[in-house]
Amino acid sequence: EAGVAQSPRYKIIEKRQSVAFWCNPISGHATLYWYQQILGQGPKLLIQFQNNGVVDDSQLPKDRFSAERLKGVDSTLKIQPAKLEDSAVYLCASSQTGYSTDTQYFGPGTRLTVL
């Protein structure tokens, strides 16, 4: 079974530029999560999708971050414009149903550096 795929693995941009990350969850998984992991910290949930609907985006900085999950499969996370403090690893995860009993499976992440 293929795992969660993410691209790119690394991205370096200047502040005020835009960037987009892509995630392909495990086949059949209804729930998709985007996390932000700042150096020295644990991951923090940015947004959770159930199929193609948003379940929780309470910690997403909506003035600059946006995410979509068209057709309930792949997802993209965009930052526009980027700030220095957005430098982090962005992790995508998926789970079968989204219930709290479900295991979340993580992708390898995208390391973003904002200069």
Next chain:
Amino acid sequence: AQTVTQSQPEMSVQEAETVTLSCTYDTSESDYYLFWYKQPPSRQMILVIRQEAYKQQNATENRFSVNFQKAAKSFSLKISDSQLGDAAMYFCAYRNTDKLIFGTGTRLQVFP
């Protein structure tokens, strides 16, 4: 709000020895789940072990076991017969019906 605390930023262990990583959490809920995730340099978070709060029996997965003390809100991870491949960041995490909340992690070094 729920919080997860890992008070050991770094730990080290000799190969084949046993090490225990500490985790405490704060919640007013009675039904929840606790997890230990491993994050190697490849950055991919890998589930090591999980514990349901309603279960009194401590979870075990091969060389990994937990000491779950619900009243003390403590959830430590014991790694027996440590191997070089165990070297990684270890994150403790909590979840009830809401989001998964992670601690700040413990970096484990394994020496031959």
